[in-house]
Structure formats: C-alpha cells, structure tokens
Amino acid sequence: MPKRFVVAAFDFSELPRYAVDFELAEALSVAAQQLHETSTSQHTLRTAVRLAVHLLPGAEHADISVLERETRRRTLAWTDELVRTAAALSPDGDQQGHWSDLWTTPVAAIEDSAAGDGGRGRSLSGLGLRSVLSMRLRADRRKLTVLTVYAREPGAFDESATRIGRLFTAHVSIALDSVTVREQLTEAMRTRDLIGQATGILMERLDIDAAEAFDSLVRASQQENVKLRDIARHIVAARDGQ
Structure with missing residues (x-):
C-alpha cells in the first residue's frame, strides 16, 4: 500500500508520499521548494538524491x-x-x-x-x-x-x-x-571586483589611466596564457602580501 504521512517543508523523513495524484503534486511541490532553496549546485545535488529516496516508490x-x-x-x-x-x-x-x-x-x-x-x-x-x-x-x-x-x-x-x-x-x-546561473552571476561579480582592484593597483603603481591598466592586464593574460581573473588575483594577492 502507498505510504501516507504529513507534509513538512524541511524534514526529509516526513516528506509526503503520494497516495493519489493530488498528494503526488503536493509532495513534488515540497521537493521543488527544498531544491530551489539550495545555495550551490553541490547542495542541490545532495538534496536531490535524498529527496529521490523519499519520493520514488x-x-x-x-x-x-x-x-x-x-x-x-x-x-x-x-x-x-x-x-x-x-x-x-x-x-x-x-x-x-x-x-x-x-x-x-x-x-x-x-x-x-x-x-x-x-x-x-x-x-x-x-x-x-x-x-x-x-x-x-x-x-x-x-x-x-x-x-x-x-x-x-x-x-x-x-x-x-x-x-x-x-x-x-x-x-x-x-x-x-x-x-x-546564480553561481555564474556571483562569480562574474567577484571577477569584476577583482579586475577593478588589479586595475587600480596598476594605475597607482605605473601612473597610468584605467584604460591603459586594463590593456596591461589583457596583454599579460594573453602572453602568459592565463585567465584574466587569475592575473588580477595574483596582482591583488601580491599587494595584500606586502
């Protein structure tokens, strides 16, 4: 017989098992809520496998x-x-x-x-x-x-x-x-801030304007075959280490 138990938004052990379609819809709704409340892709994956054991007969x-x-x-x-x-x-x-x-x-x-x-x-x-x-x-x-x-x-x-x-x-x-998408946007914002910091450091260190400093980062990235954010991270880390 199908198992039935109470809906609980944050307790996997009490995730509602379906008996008829409306209960299945309710269980999937709770599962969707828990999945969308995860903060990282790895957290989403871990939540998904735990939910799967409760949802699938x-x-x-x-x-x-x-x-x-x-x-x-x-x-x-x-x-x-x-x-x-x-x-x-x-x-x-x-x-x-x-x-x-x-x-x-x-x-x-x-x-x-x-x-x-x-x-x-x-x-x-x-x-x-x-x-x-x-x-x-x-x-x-x-x-x-x-x-x-x-x-x-x-x-x-x-x-x-x-x-x-x-x-x-x-x-x-x-x-x-x-x-x-959220992780990518967060990383893009971090990268932008990091490149901005590195650009400011080069402007001050080399007495050049923002465009010249950014071009210097791009040239270094191309010459070293290293991602722009990694070049910027190295410059910022070197400044912070002084």
Whole structure:
C-alpha cells in the first residue's frame, strides 16, 4: 500500500508520499521548494538524491553521476557509501550496457542485476542492489548527468516509479539550472571586483589611466596564457602580501 504521512517543508523523513495524484503534486511541490532553496549546485545535488529516496516508490538508495563518452562514470552525490562503492566498482561492461543506453533514451532500468543479462549489473548484484532505475537530468553531445535510484529487491521500479521519477528529475533540472546561473552571476561579480582592484593597483603603481591598466592586464593574460581573473588575483594577492 502507498505510504501516507504529513507534509513538512524541511524534514526529509516526513516528506509526503503520494497516495493519489493530488498528494503526488503536493509532495513534488515540497521537493521543488527544498531544491530551489539550495545555495550551490553541490547542495542541490545532495538534496536531490535524498529527496529521490523519499519520493520514488521502492527507492532505497540514490546517486547522481556524470557520464562522459569514452570515460567511466563519475559520481557527484550519493545517499550512502553503498552506492558510492557501487559506482567505483562498476566494470566497463556495466558502462557499455546499462549506462550507455542513456545516450539514446531518457530512462534505463535493470530489473534484476543478478540475472546476468550480458554482464550488466554484476557488481551491483554483489552489493545486494538488485533493481536500478536511471533517468537523465541533463544531456549534451559529450556529457550526461544522471539520477539513479537502487533497491535491494528485484523488479522494484514499476511504471509509477518511472513516471514520478521523470516528474522529479524535471524539477531537479530546473533547480540545477537556476543555481548554476546564480553561481555564474556571483562569480562574474567577484571577477569584476577583482579586475577593478588589479586595475587600480596598476594605475597607482605605473601612473597610468584605467584604460591603459586594463590593456596591461589583457596583454599579460594573453602572453602568459592565463585567465584574466587569475592575473588580477595574483596582482591583488601580491599587494595584500606586502
């Protein structure tokens, strides 16, 4: 039977599980609120894996990983050390099987990792993780970001789990985009301030105007093949160290 419990905005253990669609909508609304209150992309990822275990029927563990073509999977966030170990032990056969499916389809599942299926999931079975459901969060030509949930029982994820998972990953993707933009704007402001400080230091040190000082930073960046903000940071740090 579906589990039901009270909505609590900041307590994962009391996140409402759905019984009918309006309860699912309520649970997703609470999840979206918690995701959008995160302050960094890493915080968003950690929140997402914890929420996934509470929202998706049958889910016991979760991780978010990045798949890059021609390379192994890299785990970004996880609910516990078991799934972190699973990611580290996944052989190439798993990468070319279950994980490679995600380049062509938004969802990939393993019904029972102990069943073999051409070598897929053997390392998962050895850790007692029998069911796997992976869903894309972000995708481009070279890289995929994937949310994966696991269960100890075979066949744990049905169509309902997949449907809820797709709805949840849409919320996670939006939250990640939002926090990434905020981080980029914050970094841009910091970079602007840093370059402004470096420009002022050069103006005073070399008795030149702002345009000449900025041009000097640009030339140094090009000559040293170093980012402009790193050149500026070095100048400011050298001044502060005096």
